Amino acid sequence: MFKKYNVIVVGAGHAGCEAAAAAANLGSSVLLITMNMGVIAQMSCNPAIGGVAKGQIVREIDAMGGYTGIIADKSTIQFRMLNLSKGPAMWSPRTQNDRMRFAEEWRLQLEALPTLDMWQDTVKEVIVKNGKACGVITSLGIEIEADAVVLTNGTFLNGVIHIGEKKFGGGRTGEKAATGLTEQLVSLGFESGRMKTGTPPRIDGRSLNYALMEEQWGDDNRGRFSYTDTPLPTEQRCCWITYTNDKVHEMLKTGFERSPMFTGRIKGLGPRYCPSIEDKINRFAERERHQIFVEPEGWTTNEIYVNGFSTSLPEDVQQKALQLIPGFENARMYRPGYAIEYDFFPPMQLDLTLETLIVKHLFFAGQINGTTGYEEAAAQGFIAGINAHQRINDDKELILKRSESYIGVLIDDLVTKGTDEPYRMFTSRAEHRLLLRQDNADIRLTPIAHKLGLIGDERLNKVNxxxxxxxxxxxxxxxxxxxxxxxxxxxxxxxxxxxxxxxxxxxxxxxxxxxxxxxxxxxxxxxxxxxxxxxxxxxxxxxxxxxxxxxEKEMEIVNRMKKMEDREINPDFDYSSLVSLSIEARQKLAQVKPRTLGQASRISGVSPSDISVLMVHMS
CATH class of the missing domain: 1.10.10.1800 (tRNA uridine 5-carboxymethylaminomethyl modification enzyme MnmG/GidA)
Known part of the structure; x- marks a missing residue:
């Protein structure tokens, strides 16, 4: 029924779409498998792209020929450049987007790629022979062969949705969970864990009183993500800001005894920097109010996203608390907020190419690696798709350095340090952020993409x-x-x-x-x-x-570090034989298998003295 493909991508979220497009644009035949073709590139959480550090990532993807920036520009309903009062290293583009149009534009973009096919099904198993991924088996029992497989399963692996005391299987509201794949990967030797994330209730915008809220318009001087000539928006939609109060907090507390987070029914770790409203009230009890962003979901829909009110409390408590917020007195819910628990695989089991260390030609990208956010997922998918193509063609892999991209920082952090909570990118994570600005992503990365064949001469000439x-x-x-x-x-x-x-x-x-x-x-x-x-x-x-x-000072630091970053370590290096290393360093080095001394120096538990021992031994 199916031909053999070069690359199979499992999952059509932000990571999967970029992975499939990148591999196809490099010349691979690609099959993108998704559980539901009606929700490709779904914005499962807020209808926005970019923000602090995330906007820089989107510009980097675009500078290399990815599509997230282009799709965001085509579906923009409001554009803002954040942090303009600070230095240019902090300037970060962000758009509010039309959720339905964003998904539609992604699907049209994918369908325009001649070497990319799509199939609606659930992958139950990765076919592994002689330690190498060579296809998948679906829930329909179909075996499909491929030279490489990229898993971008999002929150669907054994996903469980929580609303108050209720819980049920699902990868997203209204969509079933994916089962079987975690168990197979664990049987192959992979370590897995559980994480959680959440989403706020959605509201009928016609039931809100915007006169009691603060207006938040986009920039008059409208910008874009893409370095291509995507159209600038001719008009924009307004967002609003309102605040919780003591009455809201007291009402929310009445549901704490039924909260899955406080009763221990949720075991997974949630994102530190995007806590639920009940978590905010519990952790920041001294605060009298919390900011709520009221964000429209599109040009024509009435649906409103209540940013800052993520919750898994019972739906009746959600409704009563919402109606105590100024402007929400008569609010009608379309659907309640919920929390979702899902499986992930600690990313220290990956190489810097995002290929797994246990199974060759198998790549992980997105929330399966313990990250959160559309932009982080898209970046990983883009790199995984490129490296899947490069791997099967015995071409040079793509590994971006920390000093040349936020994407490099993201992947190096994941693979070298791991994560025990959903990882989110910040400008503070990049030690060379002054060089990694949103304005120069094309100068930094387009020549690299041109060498790979992702960018044509016209775009390179434009950069020059x-x-x-x-x-x-x-x-x-x-x-x-x-x-x-x-x-x-x-x-x-x-x-x-x-x-x-x-x-x-x-x-x-x-x-x-x-x-x-x-x-x-x-x-x-x-x-x-x-x-x-x-x-x-x-x-x-x-x-x-x-x-x-x-x-100039920053470049001096980069050049000093370059010697260590370029000093390669044999992947088969036997760390156990170096008794001068601490026991923890031997264990961590053997687990991560760092490619360079620079990467080794960033592993938690590896001290400067351990690096000195390594350098002496290598000399």
Whole structure:
């Protein structure tokens, strides 16, 4: 019935979609298997893409030829660049999205790929022969052969949904759980664990009183995720902010004795940085209120996502508590919030390519690795899809370094340190975040994708043009001066000290109060010159000028670390023979099998003295 495929991807969430698309775009024949073709790329939680650190990840995926940024742009209902009051390392794009259109655009994108097929079914088993994955068996008993398999099962592996004292099997509300696969993988030697996540109730927007809430509009200067020319939104939808209060908290507490979280019925660990509303009240008892973001689910639907009110309390308690929130007095629920427990596989069982260490040609991506978030999942799927293709073709694998991408930080953290709670990306996790900005993801990563064959000459030429033009702007700033009469009115306006003589434009741009458009406003010649360049090129030039000295210092650190990062370790290295290493270091090194000294140095339990021993032995 089925031909043999190069790559089979199991699961069509954010990880699965990117994995399937990446492998197909590299030339592999791909079969994407999903339990329900009607919910491909479902936004199971909030209808939004990006945010702090996550927005940087989406731009990195786009810079390398992935689709999440393009799909987000096509389904945007509101765009905001977060943290603009801080330095550029913290600027993070975020969109509110039309949930239904997001899923539709992903499906259309996948169906446009000629070497990608889809099949609706549940995978019960991975076919393993001689220690290598070579296909899958579905719930219909169909055996499908492949050269490599990528598992992106999300929250579906033995998923259990909790609402108050009720619990039932499911991978998402209205969808059944996937069984059998965990048990098979454990029998092959994999270690598994349990995690949990949650979602808030969905509300009929017609029942809300928005006059009692704070409006939150998107940016007037609208942006996009993709470096391609995706259309900018011509209009945007408003979001709102409201707050809980003591009455809300007291009502929620009446349900604590029936809460699956507090009664111990939920065993899995939940996300530290996205706690449920009952967890917030319990952990932060001193707070009088908690922020609630009221987010529309799309352009035309009435459905509202109540961000900040994730809960698994009984549905009657949810309803009563919601109606005590300002603006929610007459709120009608479409469906209650719930918690979901699911199986995951600790990611220290993976190589940096996301191939498993136990079974060759088998890759894991997304929540199966203990992460949370669409963006983290999409990034892993993208890398897993690339490396599955590369592996079966004996081509060079793709491993992004921590110093060149947030994706590299994400995967290195997972594989080297593991996680015992749902992992979420933050800018603070990246030690070189000043170099890993959202504005330069194309400069950092598009040349890498071009070498792989994911990006064509046209996009690479566009990146090179951006670099060249931003350098031209910087040269103009360095070579040209402006006068007192032109600039002092502007300097006075922004509260910067006045000049007493002709001054180089570059020196003025170095001032924190001055931006490049201030210079263009004061100096008409520079303004006319700047008009020939696009916004991203201008922004790139300004950031380079303002933070040049910081970038140089950061690059010095990266170059010093590079020697350790490039020092490779034999994968068959016998750590047990090095009695000078601590017992914990021997055990951890043998488990992780680090590829380099740099990776070895980041393993929990491996001390600097252990690294010194390794370096001496390797010398």
């Amino acid at each position: 043009e951006k670099i060249k033009n931003s350098d031209h702007i910087i040269q103009y700033l360095k070579q040209n001066s402006t006068t007192v009469d032109k600039m002092n009115p502007i300097l006075d306006e922004v509260g910067s000290s006045l000049i007493s003589q002709k001054t180089k434009l570059v020196n003025l741009l170095g001032r924190p109060q001055i931006n490049i458009y201030d210079l263009a406003k004061g100096d008409s010649d520079f303004g006319s010159y700047l008009n020939q360049f696009d916004k991203e090129t201008i922004e790139q030039a300004e950031i380079k000028v303002k933070y040049e000295s910081y970038f």
